Amino acid sequence: MNRSELTQKLAAADFALWDLHLYLDTHPDDLAAIGQYNNYFKQSRRLREEYESTCGKLTAAKAQGVEWLKSPWPWEKGGCDG
Amino acid sequence: MFVYEKKLQYPIKIANPNPKLAQIIITQFGGPDGELGASMRYLSQRFAMPWGELKGLLTDIGTEELSHIEMVCTIVYQLTRNLSIDEIKKQGFDKYFVDHTTGLYPIAASGDPWSAATFQSKGDVICDLTEDLAAEQKARVTYDNILRLSDDPDVSDAIKFLRAREVVHFQRFGEGLEFATEQLNSKNFYACNPSFDKNCGK
Numbered sequence: 171m172n173r174s175e176l177t178q179k180l181a182a183a184d185f186a187l188w189d190l191h192l193y194l195d196t197h198p199d200d201l202a203a204i205g206q207y208n209n210y211f212k213q214s215r216r217l218r219e220e221y222e223s224t225c226g227k228l229t230a231a232k233a234q235g236v237e238w239l240k241s242p243w244p245w246e247k248g249g250c251d252g
Numbered sequence: 253m254f255v256y257e258k259k260l261q262y263p264i265k266i267a268n269p270n271p272k273l274a275q276i277i278i279t280q281f282g283g284p285d286g287e288l289g290a291s292m293r294y295l296s297q298r299f300a301m302p303w304g305e306l307k308g309l310l311t312d313i314g315t316e317e318l319s320h321i322e323m324v325c326t327i328v329y330q331l332t333r334n335l336s337i338d339e340i341k342k343q344g345f346d347k348y349f350v351d352h353t354t355g356l357y358p359i360a361a362s363g364d365p366w367s368a369a370t371f372q373s374k375g376d377v378i379c380d381l382t383e384d385l386a387a388e389q390k391a392r393v394t395y396d397n398i399l400r401l402s403d404d405p406d407v408s409d410a411i412k413f414l415r416a417r418e419v420v421h422f423q424r425f426g427e428g429l430e431f432a433t434e435q436l437n438s439k440n441f442y443a444c445n446p447s448f449d450k451n452c453g454k
Contacts, residue, residue: 177263185261188316189420195309196427228257244260245326 173224177250180221183214225250254315261319262413266330266406271345274331275361276401278348280324280414282358282366285390287324287414291317293371293387300375302446302453303435309428310384313421320414325356327410376445381429385422392418 171179187210190203197203218228226241227233233241242249280286294314301307332345332354340349347363358366371387374380395415402408435453437443444452 181263192312192424196424228259229255245329
């Protein structure tokens, strides 16, 4: 998977996960949605690992010291986003 | 607390600068129906919500709006990259440029700086959620108008994503309002304010 595909795939999985999360705020007993949520959760976790090893860590807590500063920022060219 | 993730909610890649379009889109950063106001509205209102379901909904949507501020700013940033002074003058960007160069500052398309006067935090569940429903519709219309004015497919793609989120948030707030009324006296929803009056809805 190239960087652009990886970015798109992670964004898509995280988006599905987030949208289901919002849905569950108002439908907390929907078991089918909880099942879907769990599937996307696994998918997102897998893609996240791959993304972070290629594009740099997503959160400051995971990036030690200056590693956080080295990867490009999401609005810039040259990053996995741009 | 909040934890930053070093990525956009929806990837944005704009090929061509267009400072004229940037001056329209910046209204969704600092305008009356923009993402900054949306985020501050929900993240402020959540403290008065009496039920976990609604504290969760406002926290989550308010947080998503923070990521939309970042998206709108990314669009404006990319539309104003590598400009010559000639382009700045020709496309009417000089009025913004003189005060902010190409930095991001929250203003409306009219040039008015962002103001907290664009939203309310009333400390009343029905009132606040009703405002939130209207806010999502106002933002949706603004995005519709931006789509009418944009002729750049890279920009319109990201704007369509943001527009769709307004529709989803409107839906969730509607469900939140329904949830709130179910907790209240069905003969008179306004009999008491569960955010303030003790034993209201109990």
